[in-house]
Amino acid sequence: MNIEDIRLYCLSKVEVTESFPFDNSTLVFKVANKMFLLVGLNNNPLSFNAKCEPEKAIALREEYEAILPGFHMNKQHWNTVIVDDSLPEKLLKSLIDDSYNLIVSSLPKKVREQLQ
Numbered sequence: 001m002n003i004e005d006i007r008l009y010c011l012s013k014v015e016v017t018e019s020f021p022f023d024n025s026t027l028v029f030k031v032a033n034k035m036f037l038l039v040g041l042n043n044n045p046l047s048f049n050a051k052c053e054p055e056k057a058i059a060l061r062e063e064y065e066a067i068l069p070g071f072h073m074n075k076q077h078w079n080t081v082i083v084d085d086s087l088p089e090k091l092l093k094s095l096i097d098d099s100y101n102l103i104v105s106s107l108p109k110k111v112r113e114q115l116q
Contacts (some may be wrong), residue, residue, distance in 0.1 A: 046083040050099035
């Protein structure tokens, strides 16, 4: 996946917005005004931060060298994912899906119902 693939995949989800709230090089994707993915446009190699269940985050970090504790984030709940050939696209999309779903599941019921 490249940056445009990641961007289009995130934007294909219900009610997702994109913005640059921190600086001109950190693209942030939100659902219901809550972040679920951050991408550093100047990162080389390309990487993104995604929210993750704490136990799963640890397991992924142990299994894949390209998945690290979230840079500049709560390391218990966020992973930094280096987008390289070591991670299959299916896994990258799954990590994005999990992050989005974690945020959606934490929203108030009324907001969740509006997303359906």
